[in-house]
Amino acid sequence: MVLAGCVSLLSATGVAKAKDSTAPIIIPTHNWSSQIVMAHVIGGMFESMGNNVEYVPADSQAVYESIRNGDVTISHEVWQSTFGGSFYNAMSEGGLIDAGTHAATTLEEMGVPTWVIDEGLCPGLPNWEALKDCSANFTTPDSDGKGRWLEGPQSWHGDLMPVRLKALGLADKWVVKFAGGADALWTELASAKKEGRGTVIFNWTPNFTDATGFTFIEFPPYTDGCRVADGGDGSCGSPVGWLKKAANYKFPKTHPAAYKAFSKLSFTTTQIGQMAALVDTDKMDHKDAGAKWLAENKDVWTDWTK
Numbered sequence: 001m002v003l004a005g006c007v008s009l010l011s012a013t014g015v016a017k018a019k020d021s022t023a024p025i026i027i028p029t030h031n032w033s034s035q036i037v038m039a040h041v042i043g044g045m046f047e048s049m050g051n052n053v054e055y056v057p058a059d060s061q062a063v064y065e066s067i068r069n070g071d072v073t074i075s076h077e078v079w080q081s082t083f084g085g086s087f088y089n090a091m092s093e094g095g096l097i098d099a100g101t102h103a104a105t106t107l108e109e110m111g112v113p114t115w116v117i118d119e120g121l122c123p124g125l126p127n128w129e130a131l132k133d134c135s136a137n138f139t140t141p142d143s144d145g146k147g148r149w150l151e152g153p154q155s156w157h158g159d160l161m162p163v164r165l166k167a168l169g170l171a172d173k174w175v176v177k178f179a180g181g182a183d184a185l186w187t188e189l190a191s192a193k194k195e196g197r198g199t200v201i202f203n204w205t206p207n208f209t210d211a212t213g214f215t216f217i218e219f220p221p222y223t224d225g226c227r228v229a230d231g232g233d234g235s236c237g238s239p240v241g242w243l244k245k246a247a248n249y250k251f252p253k254t255h256p257a258a259y260k261a262f263s264k265l266s267f268t269t270t271q272i273g274q275m276a277a278l279v280d281t282d283k284m285d286h287k288d289a290g291a292k293w294l295a296e297n298k299d300v301w302t303d304w305t306k
């Protein structure tokens, strides 16, 4: 109470707030839609406050080292399962700070479009043990007679999924293939549907598929240390995780107002799903999608920029 009184007294007497630097805030763009649209949403918020912004395409793992070094200012979608390791590594090296957590919880996991279950193509799903008996319904010309898991680009998880298949004793029935990009996952969903054939793909939530019917496979639960990189045998699924924001440690000093807005902002599952859908369902350009989202959701974000 006393403190609040002091603060309003100070601003009433015209003490200037710290002003943001005119140096550009560097925002990275990666290879999935919500991340690129949200880059433009947050960049647009910063611009509305009088800041300069630059977008740079960046590798989604290496970016944490770039933030630590100051080549990139922020990361606005730090997904626990895929990037938690790189995020904490950079933090322990020094130079990267945790700028808070979005409201949305996340899952990054293999799964099937829900119609695959409804059509009886793998009885027993979403329990992973069903995969022992249904691989014949998931073969493709490149899968050597095995069922195919279509993983995301290898830059996201390396050999996490091939190692998991082996650890679960499924490697004689299933094989992992890597998609060149996220678009290849959505193309596969559409063509499997058209051909009425089973498909298992890597996917995540929040995403546009939250609204189209997608079921994640339930693997043995994730525990700290269950992955090979953390000392385990890799026979576990992905965590239900957080979605964080990260920043270079100087950002609060160079751009105090923008940093304050960045640390306050928090998107929900629905909002992030909308950002992805503007591109993947409505086929908009990422930049236009960001502008449209900002225009239609002023009530969501303007308070954060004050």
Ligand code: TMO
Pocket: 032, 079, 082, 108, 152, 156, 203, 204
């Ligand atoms: C990092 N991702 C959301 C694509 O799983």
